[in-house]
Amino acid sequence: MDPALQLRGFGLAHRRSGAEEVLLEHVDLELRQGGFFVFVGTSGGGKSSLLRVLAGLTESREPPPRMTGELVVFGEDLASGRASLPQGSVAAVLQDEGLLDELSPRQNVELALTAAGRSRKLAPALLAQAGIPAPPGRIAQLSGGMRKRVAVARALASSPRLLLCDEPTAGLDPAAARDVARVLRAAHDQQPQRTTIVITHDVDAFDGLSDGVLVLDRAARSLRLEQPAWRPAPSTATDPSPRETPELAAAHGIRRWLLQAAAISETVLDSLRRLPPVELGLAARTAARFVLEPALFVAAAGAVIGGLATFFALRNNPIEGGFETALLTGAGKVSAAVLVPMLSGFFFTARVAAGAAARIGTMKRTQQIAALRMMGIRPADYLLTPLVWGMVLATPIVTLGGVVAAALASAFAAQLASGTSAASWATAYFAAVEPRDALVVLAKATLSGYLVALACYHLGTGPKRSGAEVGAAVDAAIVVGMAFVLAVHAVLTFVVYA
Amino acid sequence: MHRLRYLIGLCTLIAAALGALWIVRLLRHADERPGLPLTLEWRDAQGLRAGTDVRYRGVTVGSVRSVAISADGSKAVAQLRLDPSGAGHARVNSSFWIVRPRFRGLTAGASGLDTLVRDPYVAFFTPAERGSALAPGSLLTGSERPPAGSDPEALGDVQHGDLLMTLLVPENHGLKAGSAVIYRGMQTGEVRSVALAPSGTHVEVALRIERRHRQTVTDRSRFWVARPHVSGALLSGFTISDVSALLTPYVSYIGEPGQGVFVQDGFRAAAEAERPDLDVAAVPAAAVAAATAPEASPAPADEVVLVRITYAATERDTLSSDDELLRHGTGVLFVDRAGRAVVVTARALVDGAYTEHDFWWGDPEIVDEQLKVLLPDGTVLRAGRVWVDPEGANLAALVLDGARPDLTGTPSHRIGRPTELPEEAPRCLRAAGPDGGTMPEQELQPGASASAELLGAAVVHDGKLLGLWTFLPGGEGGAVVSLDRLPDDLRPR
Numbered sequence: 001m002d003p004a005l006q007l008r009g010f011g012l013a014h015r016r017s018g019a020e021e022v023l024l025e026h027v028d029l030e031l032r033q034g035g036f037f038v039f040v041g042t043s044g045g046g047k048s049s050l051l052r053v054l055a056g057l058t059e060s061r062e063p064p065p066r067m068t069g070e071l072v073v074f075g076e077d078l079a080s081g082r083a084s085l086p087q088g089s090v091a092a093v094l095q096d097e098g099l100l101d102e103l104s105p106r107q108n109v110e111l112a113l114t115a116a117g118r119s120r121k122l123a124p125a126l127l128a129q130a131g132i133p134a135p136p137g138r139i140a141q142l143s144g145g146m147r148k149r150v151a152v153a154r155a156l157a158s159s160p161r162l163l164l165c166d167e168p169t170a171g172l173d174p175a176a177a178r179d180v181a182r183v184l185r186a187a188h189d190q191q192p193q194r195t196t197i198v199i200t201h202d203v204d205a206f207d208g209l210s211d212g213v214l215v216l217d218r219a220a221r222s223l224r225l226e227q228p229a230w231r232p233a234p235s236t237a238t239d240p241s242p243r244e245t246p247e248l249a250a251a252h253g254i255r256r257w258l259l260q261a262a263a264i265s266e267t268v269l270d271s272l273r274r275l276p277p278v279e280l281g282l283a284a285r286t287a288a289r290f291v292l293e294p295a296l297f298v299a300a301a302g303a304v305i306g307g308l309a310t311f312f313a314l315r316n317n318p319i320e321g322g323f324e325t326a327l328l329t330g331a332g333k334v335s336a337a338v339l340v341p342m343l344s345g346f347f348f349t350a351r352v353a354a355g356a357a358a359r360i361g362t363m364k365r366t367q368q369i370a371a372l373r374m375m376g377i378r379p380a381d382y383l384l385t386p387l388v389w390g391m392v393l394a395t396p397i398v399t400l401g402g403v404v405a406a407a408l409a410s411a412f413a414a415q416l417a418s419g420t421s422a423a424s425w426a427t428a429y430f431a432a433v434e435p436r437d438a439l440v441v442l443a444k445a446t447l448s449g450y451l452v453a454l455a456c457y458h459l460g461t462g463p464k465r466s467g468a469e470v471g472a473a474v475d476a477a478i479v480v481g482m483a484f485v486l487a488v489h490a491v492l493t494f495v496v497y498a
Numbered sequence: 499m500h501r502l503r504y505l506i507g508l509c510t511l512i513a514a515a516l517g518a519l520w521i522v523r524l525l526r527h528a529d530e531r532p533g534l535p536l537t538l539e540w541r542d543a544q545g546l547r548a549g550t551d552v553r554y555r556g557v558t559v560g561s562v563r564s565v566a567i568s569a570d571g572s573k574a575v576a577q578l579r580l581d582p583s584g585a586g587h588a589r590v591n592s593s594f595w596i597v598r599p600r601f602r603g604l605t606a607g608a609s610g611l612d613t614l615v616r617d618p619y620v621a622f623f624t625p626a627e628r629g630s631a632l633a634p635g636s637l638l639t640g641s642e643r644p645p646a647g648s649d650p651e652a653l654g655d656v657q658h659g660d661l662l663m664t665l666l667v668p669e670n671h672g673l674k675a676g677s678a679v680i681y682r683g684m685q686t687g688e689v690r691s692v693a694l695a696p697s698g699t700h701v702e703v704a705l706r707i708e709r710r711h712r713q714t715v716t717d718r719s720r721f722w723v724a725r726p727h728v729s730g731a732l733l734s735g736f737t738i739s740d741v742s743a744l745l746t747p748y749v750s751y752i753g754e755p756g757q758g759v760f761v762q763d764g765f766r767a768a769a770e771a772e773r774p775d776l777d778v779a780a781v782p783a784a785a786v787a788a789a790t791a792p793e794a795s796p797a798p799a800d801e802v803v804l805v806r807i808t809y810a811a812t813e814r815d816t817l818s819s820d821d822e823l824l825r826h827g828t829g830v831l832f833v834d835r836a837g838r839a840v841v842v843t844a845r846a847l848v849d850g851a852y853t854e855h856d857f858w859w860g861d862p863e864i865v866d867e868q869l870k871v872l873l874p875d876g877t878v879l880r881a882g883r884v885w886v887d888p889e890g891a892n893l894a895a896l897v898l899d900g901a902r903p904d905l906t907g908t909p910s911h912r913i914g915r916p917t918e919l920p921e922e923a924p925r926c927l928r929a930a931g932p933d934g935g936t937m938p939e940q941e942l943q944p945g946a947s948a949s950a951e952l953l954g955a956a957v958v959h960d961g962k963l964l965g966l967w968t969f970l971p972g973g974e975g976g977a978v979v980s981l982d983r984l985p986d987d988l989r990p991r
Contacts, residue, residue: 292507299510325549325617401514408517423579424561426524428549 002075004162004195005031005054007223009069010079012046012053015252020066023049025221027069031195031214033161036188037225038206039199040232041216047199048095050216050223051164053078054197055092056085057370059463061263063255074161087376088116091160095167097151098371100363105135105142105150112157115375126153129190131183145176149183156187158376163188165198169205177205185209203231267458270380271388271450278381286386290394294351298398299405301347302340306406309335311413314420324418325428328410332429335406337437338493344402345448345485348395350478353452356387357477360460361470369461379461388453395449396442403441436496444492451484533560534585534632536578536594538640543574544596544618551619552578553597559584562620576640578620587622591629593645594622594638625691626704659709659876659934661687663765665749670701671723672747679705680724680750686711689749703769705749709876713806713932715751716758717868720776721769724750752776757824759810760870760878800961803831803908805841806872806930807881807896807954811850814863823850823864825971827953828929829871829896830963830981832907832990839879839901840988841871842981843954844968845886845894852886853971871898872934873905885988892968893979895988910990913981914962925978927967929955942967942978952976 012024023046031037041047049065054073058064067079076085099108109123127135130153132146142150148168155163165184169177181198185206188196198206203213213226277283313327360383363369369379410429414420420428459473459480543565552560560580568575580588598618623645632638656662667673670692679687687707695702707715725747752774761767807829813821829843845852848869854862869881881896925942929952942957955967957978969976981989 289504291511292504295507295510295514299514323617325547328549329547397511400518401511404514404518404521407521421561422524424549424551426521427561427563428547430521430525431548 002033003030003072004033004035004074005029005197006070006072008072010071010223011066011068012050013066014049015063015066015255022221023065024216024223027223029214029223029225031197031212031225033195034192035211036185036196036209037198037212037214038203038210038228039197039214039216040201040203042218043201045216045218047216048166051092051166051197051199054162055090055164055374057092057373060266061259062463063252063259085162088158089160090162090164090374091155091158092164092374093148093151093155093166093168094367094370094374095170096367097147098367098369098374099139099142099147099150099154100368100371101139101366103139104137105132105139105146108139108150109154109157111377112154112375115377116158118157118159122157123153126156129153129156129183129187131179144171145180148172148180152180152183152187154371154375156190159191161191161194163194163196165196165200167199167201169200169202174202174205177202181205181209263462264458267384267454270378270384271454271457274378274380274385275388277385277389279386282382283386283389286390287393290352290390291397293355294348294394294398295401297351298344298347298402302344302402302405303409305340305343306335307409307413309339309406310410311417314414314417324420325424325431328414328420328425328428329431331410332407333432333437335410336403336430336433337441337497338489340403340406341399341441341444342485342489344399345395345445345452345489346482347402348398348449349452349481349485352391352394353456353481354474354478356391356453356456357460358470358474360387360457361464361473364461365464365467365470380457383461384453384457387457388450391449391453392446393449395452396445399441399445440492440496444489447492448485448488451488452481455480455484532582534580534582534588535563535634536580536588536632537635537637538576538578538594538620539568539573539637540576540596540640541573541642543576544598546574546576546596546618546620550617552580552584553619553621554584554587554624557584559587576620586631587624588632589624589629590632591627592622592624592632593641594620595641595644597621597644600643656706657709659712661705661707661709661712661715661761661765661878662690662763663705663707663715663761663767665703665705665721665767665769666695667701667703667721667723667769668771669723670703671725673701673703673723673749677746678748679707680748681711681714681752684711686714703749710933712876712878713760713872713934714753715761715765716753716808717761717765717767717810718758719751719753719767720774721749721751721767722771722773723769724748724773759808759824759868760806760872762870762878762880800958801909801912802928802956802958802961802963803874803906804928804930804936804956805829805831805874806932806934807841807843807847808870808872809848809850809868811864811867813850813854813856814865815856821854823854825950825953826932827950828955830908830956830966831873831905832909832913833905834988835991836987837903837991839898839905839907840884840990841881841896841898842966842984842988843894843896844966844979845892846968846970847953848883848894848896849886852892869896871896872930874930874934874936876934877902885985887983889983891979891983892970892977893966893981893983895984908963908990912961912963913990914959914964915980915982917980923959925964926958927952927955928958 007027007029010024010027011022014021014023039047052058053065053067053071069079070077071079073085074089099105100111103111106123106127109126110120113120113122124133127133127150130149132149132153135146135150136142152168168184169180172180184196184198188194197214200206210228212228213230214223215226215230216223310328310331313331314324317327372379372382407429411422411425414425415422456477459477462473464470464473546562546565548562548564550562551558552562560578563577563579565574565576567573596618597620673689673692675689675691677689678685679689687705690704690706693702805828807827809823809825811823813823815821825847827843827847829841831839831841834840850864850867851862854864856862869883871879871881873879879901880899882899883894884897885895887893926939927942928939929937931937939958950971952967953969953971957964957967963981965978965980967976968979
């Protein structure tokens with residue numbers, strides 16, 4: 001039987017600006033199929049990095065880790081950078097679990113089953129197998145141990161040949177940790193060919209359950225397999241820093257820039273390629289949410305703008321009482337065709353785009369997007385397509401709502417400021433407004449909505465190592481989104497009317 | 499919370515949709531609102547915009563719905579809609595024009611200056627003789643300039659009691675609506691309209707004389723169109739009159755006080771072809787005396803209603819030229835038991851046969867009698883003499899022709915008897931003035947004057963009418979005649 005994992009002269013190094021951080025060197029190792037291995041080592045030694053390489057979860061917008069030698073998984077050499085494992089053959093229980101917050105625990109498992117092409121009806125069995133037969137309705141109601149169990153159930157949905165677990169017992173008390181360890185072993189034993197690698201610092205929790213211990217020696221930058229009874233020797237010596245080799249900073253910068261450009265292109269192409277919604281219900285819900293949530297906000301803003309513009313135009317008219325019709329006609333044209341649509345786009349971006357970028361950024365930060373990828377779900381299908389449809393549909397609707405609110409407020413203001421009747425106001429206000437204006441407004445709103453969606457998705461799915469990076473992504477989404485709105489409205493207005 | 503937010507959003511969208519429907523309905527079905535839709539055509543829209551006002555006498559009564567060019571490109575076509583309040587004023591003879599700044603020369607001045615700082619708008623003018631109502635959707639040809647008589651600033655509103663008359667002039671020397679009517683250098687009225695007579699033989703000028711000046715117009719007044727006039731001769735020197743009419747022509751008239759009879763509304767007079775060569779009389783000495791006399795007490799506000807009576811007639815003489823009779827005096831107005839408006843006055847004021855005497859034949863021949871009564875509200879009515887005292891007392895009763903049904907007269911409880919008062923009780927004389935109003939009272943002294951102005955004046959004590967002050971013209975002293983002499987059917991109800 002072929003080994004599940006073969007490392008021959010394998011080396012692993014992180015690429016950083018100006019230097020390479022070497023994690024492993026010249027590692028030769030074989031792990032048999034069907035084994036349950038515990039993977040230990042000091043923090044920062046490269047365990048999670050190796051797991052991400054095995055799970056295919058490397059960050060596409062950053063320079064990938066440099067690998068040397070061979071890293072063969074089920075006959076595929078991942079170190080070559082050209083091979084990939086069959087979909088569903090590898091599953092991972094991530095350190096932050098990556099449970100999708102907006103779904104229930106059961107729906108998380110059902111989603112993974114659907115992505116793996118299996119029946120959703122298996123979800124209760126998988127949850128029961130993970131020791132949580134009756135999970136609560138919301139992810140937020142789960143305890144730490146329950147989150148791990150749901151994550152395990154979801155990882156088992158694709159019946160993987162290689163199950164990778166990153167710190168599944170972290171943060172749990174010894175009893176809970178032992179329970180989770182037993183669950184993992186039981187799940188492992190369900191499928192004889194399954195190989196399970198569990199990264200942990202709590203070797204005792206897996207006492208008697210593992211078939212071997214993978215030890216990553218940070219000092220030696222080596223990886224070796226020890227007997228199940230192996231325990232780390234207590235040591236007071238501080239771990240040496242990983243060895244760094246110099247790399248040209250400029251080359252690193254260019255590489256990052258090219259990766260960013262490629263990521264932008266990928267986002268644009270994905271938005272077009274994945275436009276037909278796979279998750280139709282999700283796209284419809286997103287569109288409805290984007291329409292309903294900001295409707296009052298944008299309408300109120302439009303009413304304030306339209307009302308004040310008319311009121312002050314008439315009341316503070318330097319030629320008192322003069323050219324009221326012309327003022328109303330001008331106010332109507334600029335409000336309906338230019339000003340209110342643009343400001344509605346701003347308010348919409350501030351209200352919805354910020355929320356969308358924050359949501360996606362948080363999903364990225366909490367590894368929900370990684371979990372999607374592990375489940376074989378394209379993030380573009382699950383996030384980008386609904387976002388694009390939502391914004392492309394919602395922006396024009398909300399913008400029209402703002403325009404109507406502005407017009408109604410203008411009618412009221414005209415009555416208030418100069419006693420203009422509704423009929424006279426309507427005649428004057430819309431005297432210069434043409435059907436073409438409505439088409440231009442719809443075009444501007446649709447295009448700006450599309451670009452704002454791209455900005456939210458692209459900035460939200462960027463690397464997130466901290467909450468601060470999520471906040472920065474939200475800020476950037478607002479600024480870039482508004483810049484898109486401004487640019488689209490300015491350019492189209494100029495092209496059409498100038 | 500999410501559901502509430504979504505519900506609020508849904509409500510907002512529904513409200514926006516309803517608002518949009520309202521606006522669309524407003525725009526699409528605006529023509530279905532009550533009102534009068536009209537189509538106006540002009541050669542030039544002069545910047546008229548949709549949404550601007552349609553005004554009548556400065557009041558917004560509608561709006562311009564649209565402005566377009568006709569299919570053949572020869573006209574500008576505007577769709578108008580008049581509100582129900584203004585639709586009734588638009589008639590087949592109304593003139594619609596676009597108000598914009600216009601300068602019509604030194605004499606006519608500028609108009610439409612408000613449109614220097616506001617949009618041009620549509621105004622219309624309907625002459626006093628209103629035509630029939632316009633049908634909805636009527637297609638009218640708009641005036642390219644404001645029609646004569648349409649300048650609202652030039653025409654004052656017609657007040658009750660104003661004299662409306664027509665002056666026939668041989669030629670219009672620049673008169674227009676709003677031109678002044680001058681009497682002794684003072685404006686007493688205005689020209690309402692100028693129109694060529696249908697026969698083309700003259701020009702008909704409609705005049706309005708203010709109520710307080712209508713007594714200046716009599717059937718003897720002489721009218722002319724004032725324009726600079728040079729008179730005189732080389733040796734005697736030249737006189738240039740009416741120089742003030744150089745820039746703005748006006749109508750002028752003159753009439754000596756005490757001449758002629760008040761005229762009623764609808765009076766028509768022919769103007770002189772040229773300015774009559776006449777001298778204006780000096781201020782009468784009586785007026786000077788009145789101006790220096792101590793101020794009389796104001797007329798009391800009781801219920802005794804006095805009217806000004808003018809009597810004119812001609813006495814035919816056999817061997818000499820006829821005598822013209824013209825008398826002004828006072829009468830007491832009341833409504834009799836049959837509801838008629840009755841004026842009781844001195845017979846000497848209203849019956850020439852009572853006062854005149856023919857040397858040869860005894861009874862005079864009185865012809866062309868005219869009786870006009872000026873009411874306190876300024877109305878002039880014709881009157882008929884229906885009763886004179888059969889026993890020869892100086893008392894007569896007139897019945898007014900065309901009096902309003904709601905005319906207020908002296909009530910019966912204000913009429914008393916002279917015998918009810920002791921001889922020494924104070925009595926006052928109260929007479930009607932030239933403008934129809936009551937003049938200040940003056941105390942009745944024994945042997946009081948027989949001033950012509952006091953003929954028929956009311957003798958009043960404590961707000962009660964005791965009788966009329968009568969005397970014979972040319973005679974001396976007067977007497978109080980009691981109203982007890984009136985027959986029952988002519989007494990106040």
